[in-house]
Amino acid sequence: MRVGVVTTVSGRKNHLINQHRGLGSSSVEPHCYVVVAMDEPAVQDWLPRMQPHPEIVTLSSPDHRLPVAEARNLGARRAIELSAELLVFLDVDCVAAPELIAAYAAAAQTYPDSLLGGAVGYLPETVSAFDHRRSDVAHFHEFRPRLGAGEAQPADPALFWSLSFALTVDTWAAVGGFHEEYRGYGAEDTDFAQAALRAHVPFRWVGGAEAFHQYHETQSPPVQHLDDILANGRVFARRWGFWPMSGWLSAFEDLRLVARDPLSGDWIRASPSAGGVISEQEEQKI
Numbered sequence: 001m002r003v004g005v006v007t008t009v010s011g012r013k014n015h016l017i018n019q020h021r022g023l024g025s026s027s028v029e030p031h032c033y034v035v036v037a038m039d040e041p042a043v044q045d046w047l048p049r050m051q052p053h054p055e056i057v058t059l060s061s062p063d064h065r066l067p068v069a070e071a072r073n074l075g076a077r078r079a080i081e082l083s084a085e086l087l088v089f090l091d092v093d094c095v096a097a098p099e100l101i102a103a104y105a106a107a108a109q110t111y112p113d114s115l116l117g118g119a120v121g122y123l124p125e126t127v128s129a130f131d132h133r134r135s136d137v138a139h140f141h142e143f144r145p146r147l148g149a150g151e152a153q154p155a156d157p158a159l160f161w162s163l164s165f166a167l168t169v170d171t172w173a174a175v176g177g178f179h180e181e182y183r184g185y186g187a188e189d190t191d192f193a194q195a196a197l198r199a200h201v202p203f204r205w206v207g208g209a210e211a212f213h214q215y216h217e218t219q220s221p222p223v224q225h226l227d228d229i230l231a232n233g234r235v236f237a238r239r240w241g242f243w244p245m246s247g248w249l250s251a252f253e254d255l256r257l258v259a260r261d262p263l264s265g266d267w268i269r270a271s272p273s274a275g276g277v278i279s280e281q282e283e284q285k286i
Contacts, residue, residue, distance in 0.1 A: 001105045002031035004084025005052070006075035009092045010038040010066055013046050015214050018129050022095035024050050028102040032082040036071040039064070055082065061183075065228065069178035069188040072162075076177060080169055087172055091163040094120060094211040095129035099149065103208035104166040107152055114202050115175070115193075116166045117155060118209025119146040125215045134212050147207030155203040157196065162189035164211040167201075174199045179239070184228030187236045190244040221251035230258070230267060243267060 005023060009016050016035070023033060033052040036059055037043040044056050057078050059071050076087055086108050090096060100118060107116050121138025123129060131137075140146045144159055167175070175196045182188035196203065222229070229245055229252075237243045249267050252258040259270045 001108060002083055002085045003028070003088055003101050003105055004032045004034060004076075004079030004082060004086070005030045005088045005090060005096075005101070006034045006036070006072065006079055007090050007092050008036045008038060008068055008071040008075065009043060010040055012092045012216075015093050015216070016043070017046060017048070018095050018214060019090065019092060020047050020050070020052075020054065022097075022129065023052055023101075025098050026096060026101050027098045028105065030088070030101055031084055032079055034075045034078045034082075036075040036078075038066050038068075038071050063183070065184035067180070067183050069182045070180045072188075073177045073180065076172060084169065086166060086168055088166040089162060089164070090211060091213070093214050093216065094163055095214060096164075097208075097210040097212070100164070100209045100211060103149060103206055103210075106150070107204070107206040107209070108166060108168055111152065111202075111204055112168050113171055113174075114167070114204045115160065115171065115196050116152075116204055116206045116209070117144070117160060118164045118166075118206050118211060119144060120161075120163045120211050120213050122213045123215050127215075129212045129214050135210075138212055145205055146210070147205055149208035151207035152204050155205045157193045157203045160189060160193035160196075160203055162192065163213065164209070166206075166209070171201055175201055179235075181235050182232050184232065185222065185225035186229045186248075187232035187244050191236055191239065194240050221248045221255075223252070223255070223257065226252060226257060226269075230269065233267060237266065 030052050034055045036057045038059050039061050047054050061067050121140045123138050127137050178188050179191050233243050258267050261268045
């Protein structure tokens with residue numbers, strides 16, 4: 001099975017270099033490796049001349065809100081043009097274990113009509129993605145099971161995440177790709193899981209398809225992405241009838257950063273004055 005690996009990048013130079021290095025150590029070499037550079041014209045100069053040879057695709061973002069959904073669709077189209085039969089999506093922060101591609105390919109042979117997800121371990125700051133201790137010290141979320149090689153089990157679509165996943169080209173077509181109205185941070189992967197559910201595409205955990213998430217600074221909740229989360233949440237609510245990212249929104253509410261609009265019921269920015277709320281019309285002016 002010809003495997004196309006797709007990643008998107010903006011910044012994260014060292015993370016991308018490490019991901020490329022990891023794919024070079026794969027037990028099964030990918031047929032193609034498509035890197036979609038979002039407002040990153042120098043990506044071609046970042047990567048060493050080694051296999052797999054990266055196919056660089058560029059995408060600009062006039063409003064500087066990263067078009068991750070559009071970029072993933074663009075990367076998938078290019079991989080398909082290069083005759084990929086299985087699409088493996090990796091977040092640029094993730095380095096694939098040597099067995100990841102083989103595990104996804106084997107699972108796709110057995111479950112060609114499924115959306116497949118592998119375990120991702122978060123590494124502490126002091127441990128690199130190539131450290132021999134990585135499997136022992138990485139944090140794997142307990143609600144996303146770490147199965148043994150060759151194992152697979154049905155998964156809750158609500159737990160889908162786009163750090164590492166795979167699906168056949170036919171299943172990608174059935175889902176319809178990512179909805180490109182999402183821009184910036186949040187909700188596009190939750191939307192993709194809903195689209196898969198609507199298309200009757202089951203989600204399965206796959207053992208052995210492990211990746212390691214490289215450390216970087218972050219905030220929890222992601223206050224720096226508040227405006228994107230509200231904008232994308234509104235898109236999602238319009239499409240599916242409910243708001244995603246409820247945990248983050250509750251945390252923002254605790255911080256008095258957001259509130260429910262008393263008229264629409266939507267989440268909106270809280271007023272900087274005495275606990276009020278900003279109407280949707282006022283919010284558009286910010």
